[in-house]
Amino acid sequence: MSFRGAARHTDVLVAGVGSAIDFAPAERLEARALEDSLSQKLHRRTLLQSIVAVAATTAFGCGEDEPALSPSDRSRAYFPQSVASGEPRPDSVVLWTRAVDPEHGGDTALTLDVSEEESFGTFVLQLAVSASATHDHAVKVKVTNLKPRTTYYYRFVYAHDGERFSSPVGRTRTAPAAGDDVPVRFVFASCQDYVGRYYNTWNRLLQLDEDLDFVMFLGDYVYETTGDPAFQSVNSLRGIRFSEPEGALVQKTGIFEYYAAASLSNYRDLYKIFRADPILQRVHERYPFIVVWDDHEFSDDCWGAHATYEDERSSELQVDRRRNAEQAFFEFIPIDATSTGAAQGAIDVGSEPRFPDTRIYRDFEFGKNLRLIVTDYRTYRPDHLIAEDAYPGTVVMDAPTLAALGAAPAFASDQFAYINVDAPEYAQVKGALRQVYVQLATQAGADNPQGKAETWVKGNLALAYVNPVLAQIGVAPIPTANQPRGMAYVHMGKVGLFDIRGSRYVVVKDTFDLYAQYRYATSGGASENVLGATQEAWFKERLTAQNAWKVIVSSVSLTPLVWDLRAKTDIPDATLRQRFTFNADGWDGFPTKRKELLQYVNANTQNALFISGDIHASYASVEEGVPALTAPAISSGAVKELASSAVVAAGYAEGSALYRYAIAELDPTLQAGNPNIVFSNSEDHGFVVLEVRPGEALASFHLIPSSEVNKDYSLRGESELRNRFIRQDLRVQNKKISTL
Template sequence: MDRRQFLKWSSFLTVSAASAGLTGCMGDNSDDGADGRNLSAAGKRFDLGVASGDPRPDSVVLWTRVDGGDGSKPLAVTVQLSDRADFSNLLVNQSLSADPGWDYTVRHKVTGLAAASFYYYRFLTGNAVSATGRTKTAPAAGSAPSQLKFAYITCQDWSVNHWGAFDEIAQLDLDFVMHVGDYIYETVGAGFQTGGNENRHPPLTLPNGTVRADGAIYATTLADYRYLYKSYRADPRIQAVHATFPVISIWDDHEFSDDCWQDRQVYYPGEGDTPNTPRRRNANQAWFEYTPADVSIDLSNPSFQNIQIYRSFNFGNLATLVMTDQRLYRADHIISEDSVPNTGLANIGSRYFVPQELLSATETAKIAAAGGDLQPVSILGDSQRIWWQQQMQGAAGAWKLWGNEVSLLRMGVDGTQAVAGMLGQGLAPALAQNFGLNLSPSQQQQLNGALYLDLKAADVSGATPVLSYANTQPQLASFSAAISAPVFAAALKPALDANLPPTMLLNKYILNADQWDGYNAERKALMAFLKNNNIGNVVGITGDIHAFFAGQVYDDFDLASPTPVMVDLVTAGISSNSLFSYFKNVVDTVPTFAKAKPLVYTTVNGQVVNTFTATLQTFNPWLKYADSDAQGYAVVTLTPAKLSCTFHKMGKLAKGTAPSPATVSKQTVEVLSGTPAVNVL
C-alpha cells in the first residue's frame, strides 16, 4: 500500500486518500491485506455492476459486490479510481477484502478528491474487471455554482409495471440522483404484485420468508433481504444509472415492512404491539450492504437503532440537502390498528380514510399525556428533529432541499360536502328527464349547497343519516314550480334516500395518516420553526405515495387563513401501483365506502375514468398539480433564481414490455426564489 494512502475499517466501510501517479497491474493483488488476512482467493465476476454515492466536495463512496465466494472466506478485490476514462492516471489503486460477513459487498470511501469533478472507477478480482463507473464530486464550500441538476426516484416494485424509466435517466446530464425510499419491496406474491411483471423481471422467490394470511410472503431473514437487493440490482437498467451517477439514498418503509414504525410491522391489527427487532436489524444490514452511503452500522449494538442514515450535503452556496429517516424513530400511528373495525383492509380507519376529528383529538391526548412532548406523535423523533432544525438554520446553501420520504401536503376530504355533491350530480338526470329542468352550473351549485345544509342537519344517530330536505325541496321549487313538496316527496326523495351513504362517511377524512397528515402536530412545529426563523427556499423532495403532487405546505392547514411556508414536490413511483389504484380497490371491495365510488372513478362506455385527482384538488386547493394515477420520476434543475421540476409520466406495460419511449407525458412546475409557491407551466 502506498505510504501516502491510508486504510481503515469502520463497519466495513474502507477509506483511502487519492494520490496521483500510482501504478499497478489489473488483478495484481498482494497476498495480504491491510488487516493481515490472506487475500489470495480471487472472485469470478461483478454481476451486480458498480455504484457510487454520497458525493461531497472531496470524497465519494464506491460500491460493488464480488461473485464467486464460498460463504466462508474473503475474496481479494482491488479498487481503482482515475480522473481519466482510460485509467492512465491512477489516483487510487487499493487492495481490499470482500468479506462473506457482508455478503461480499464492498463500500470504499475515497477522500482527497477535487470538487465538482468527474472521476472513473472500477474493481478487479483475479482476471475479472468490473464495468467502469463514473461519479462526480459536489461543488466546493463557498463556491457559487450556476446550476445543479438531479433526478429523484422512489418506489420501484419489481413486480409492477416496468423499469423503462431507468433507461431514460441513465441518458440524462445530471450531477447526481436521489433515491427517497422503497428501493425494494419486502413482499412477493401480494395481490397487487401479481400479473404485472414485465418479461425482463421473472417472479421472485424468497429463500425463507414468512407467509401472510393473504398468501403473500414477506422478507424476514437477512438472506431474504439480501436476495431482494441482489435481484433488483441484477437489472442492467438500474445498474446503468448507478454506474453513471452518484446516488444519495434514504430508505422508507418497504426496505423493512409496509407502513412500519421503528421495529414494528403492521400488516394486520395487533402486529404493531410486538417488536420484531431481528427482522428490523436484518433489513438495516442488507440496506447498508447494498447502498453506497457514507454511514456506518454497529452490529454489536443489539438495538434495532444500530445505524444512523440521516445526514446532510452541501453544494456550494447554492443548495443544502437534508436527508431524513422517517421510519426508524417514528412513533406508532396516532390511531391504533387495533382500535378500528376490521374491514378486510387492515389499515382502513387507522392509516387511510381516518376521521380527522378523531385523529386530532387522539394526537392532542397523546401529547398531553407526555407533558407536551412531541415524541409520542413524531415521525422524526426528538433527536433527529433537533438535528433537522440545526441543519435548516445553519444551511450554507440558499436553497434548502429536504429528502422527505412521505408527503407534507394535506390530503383530506370533507365527507359531507362530497356526499352533497354526489347527491346533487345524481339528481340532475332525473330533474332533466322528469321535469325538463337542465340545471345551469350556478343552479347545480345552489342545489349542492342546499343538500349540504340538509346533511349537516340530518339525524345521524343511526347507520344511515335521516334527512328532512328542508333546504333542498324549497331550492328545487325555486327552479321549477312543478316541484312542490308532495311531488318532491313522491318523485325525488326516494332516489335521494336510496343513495345516502353510511353515516360515517359524513366525517371529514384524512386520506393517508401514514404520511405527515397523520403527524400534524410535529408538522406544525417544523413549519413554525421555519416561519419564526425566516428560513425560506425550503423544498421537500418527496416520494412514497405513488402519485405526482406539487403544492404549498402551510403553517397550519386547519386555519381559516394559513400561511405558506415551504413547497413539497412529490414524485410518483418508478413502477409501483398508483395511489388511484389503491383507493379504487377500497371503494370496490369495502362495502362501507362503496357509495364513495364517484369520488374515485366513474365508468364511461366501459372505460374507467379517474375522478380521484379532481376530488383531491377540489378539497385540497394547495395541490397546484396532481396526477393520482401515475408511475415515473422527476428531474430538478436548480439555479439561484428558481427551481424547475419536470415530472416524467411513464406509459403502461404493453404485453410484458416497456413502451419506447417510456415517458408518455411531462409536466413542469417552478418555484421562484423567495416565494413558497408552485407555478404550473
C-alpha cells in the same frame, strides 16, 4: 404505502393476479473466496497494492508481468450486481461492488482503480480491498482527498488464476466546494417495486442523459414481499424467490400465499435480484446516489421495529428482523452511516449501528446554493394514532374533555351519545358485547381474544357502535336521549376490528385532527414525536446553514390528501358526506406535528423546500408557507389504482357516487380538499429533475402512464418509450410554486 390490508381483510381477489412464478437471476453466483489471496500470481505492482494505497500518475498498461483485462462478458459473472457510488461530498465519495467467485472460498481480493479518465490512462488511486464473505461479498469503499465538482471513473479488478477481470466502469461526481456559486441539478425518485414491473422510468432517465450531480432516492428501494396481491402484480419474468424460504414469514391473502422477508438471507436476496436488473445497474453506473429508507426496506407501514401485517391481531415487534433489514441495506447501499469524517478505505459494515441506535439522517452541502437535509421518518416515530385493533366503540374524548376544549357544541347530536358500560344497569349489555367481540376476534385469528375483550370492552362506549352490534344479536337498542356526548374511534372512521380503515387509511379528518391535537397536548408531544428529540434538534440546527436553499428530504409526503365529500349530496349515505384523510400512515397521520414543524421552518429559514415520495403520485403544494414536492413511483402501483382496489373492497362499486369522487375524479377531489395543491397527478409513474439556483428551483416531472409499467420497453425502440412520456415544469421560489 401499499393498502395491503384493505384487500386482505375482505378476501378480495385482484383481477389478473395469480400465484407468482418466481425465478432467481442467472447472474446470482454463490461465492467462495480464495483460501489464501497471496497464492495468486501477483505481479510486483499488485503486491505493492496489497500493502498500501497507491496514488498513481503513471500510464496504465500491460507489462510482461501484468496480464490484460479479460472480456466484459466473463467479467460480469464475477460482478453480478455491477457497481454503484454514493454520498458525494466535495472531497469524497463511496464506491460499491459485490464480487463473487464460486471456484474459490472465503473473501474476494480486489483492486479498486479510480481515475479522472474513462480510459484509466492515469490513476488517482489504486487500493487493495476485500469483498468479505461475512457481508455477502459486498464491499463499499470511502475514497477521500478528491477534487470538488469533478467527474471520476472507477472499477474493481479481480485477479483469477492469472487473469484479471474488471467490473463495469462506473462514473461518479463529487459535490461542488462550499463557496462555489453554481447551480445544482439532481433527480429525486422513490418506490421501485420489482415484482411484475419494469424500470421503464429509469430507462427514460438514461435516454435523457441528464447532467446530474446525484440521484436522491427517497425510500422503498426494495419491497420485502414476493407477491402480495393487494399491491403487487406478478408474471413469470419478474418475480422474487428467496434462496432460504424457511427464513421468511408466510403471508396469506384469500387464496394467495406469499412470503415476506425476515432473515438476513431473505433481505440480501431482495437487493441481489433488484440490482441484477440491467437498467437499474446502468443508472447506478452513471450517477452517484444518496439513499434514505422508508418502510418496505423493512416492512410495510412500519414504525420503529414494529410490522403491521397482522393489524395487531398479535404483537409484531420484530427487532431481529429490523436489524437484518438494516444490515442488508448497509451492505448493498453505498452509504456511510458511521461518520462523515471517516478515513479512506473499506467501510466496516459491522460497525454501522443497528436499531435502536441506527442513524441514517445526515446532510450534504453542494456549493453555495444547496444544503440537502436528509431526515429519517421511520426509525424513531411512534405508532399510528389509532391502533389497528382499537375497539370502534371506545370513547377517547368524553363530555368533560370536549367541554374543556370548547368543542362540545359540535358533538351535540345523538350520534355522539355514549354510556358507561361498567355501570350495573348495563351488565348484560357488557357481557353480550364481550361475547360478540370474542367471536369476531377468534374468527379473525387474534391472539388471546378473551384478553383483548377484557382490555377493550369496558368504560365509555359510543352508542353509534354499540346499538348496531346489539341489533345484530336481537337486543333492543339503548336510548340516546339524556346520554352524555363524546367522541369514539367509530367517529373517526373505525368500524371493524383489526382493520387499516379508520386507523392507517381513510380516517374522518375533522374528528381525527381534533383527537390528534388532544393527544399531542396531553402527551407532551410524544404522540406525534415523529423525528425523535435528537433528530429534531439536529434538523433545526441544520436549518441555520447559510446556503441559498435548504432542500429537506422526507420519505413521506408533506402534502395533505383530503377527500372532501361534505357537499356531495348524490352520495346516499350521509355518514360518508365528510372530509376524509386518505393516508394516515404518512404525515397526514401526524397533523399537529406537521403543522408545528412547517411553521418552524417557515419562520426560521428562507428558500426551504420539502421533497418526498412514498404515496406513488406527483404533487406540488405550499403548506404553511413552505413548498413541498412529491415524486411519483418509479414502478410501484400508482396511488389511484391502489385506492381503487381499496374502495371496491370496501363495497363501493365503480359506478357509485363515492367511487366517482374518490377514484375516477381523484385529482380534482384532492385539489378541492386542499386548495394549496398546485399540481396533482395520481396515476402516472416517473421521476423529478430539480435544478437549484440562487433565487429559484426548477422542477421537471417526467411521467409515464401506469398502464406501461408491466411492459419491457428495453426490448423496443427508443422513440416508443420517449413518446409515452409527458413533462410538467414548475418553478419553486421562496414560499410559492408556479407552473410553467
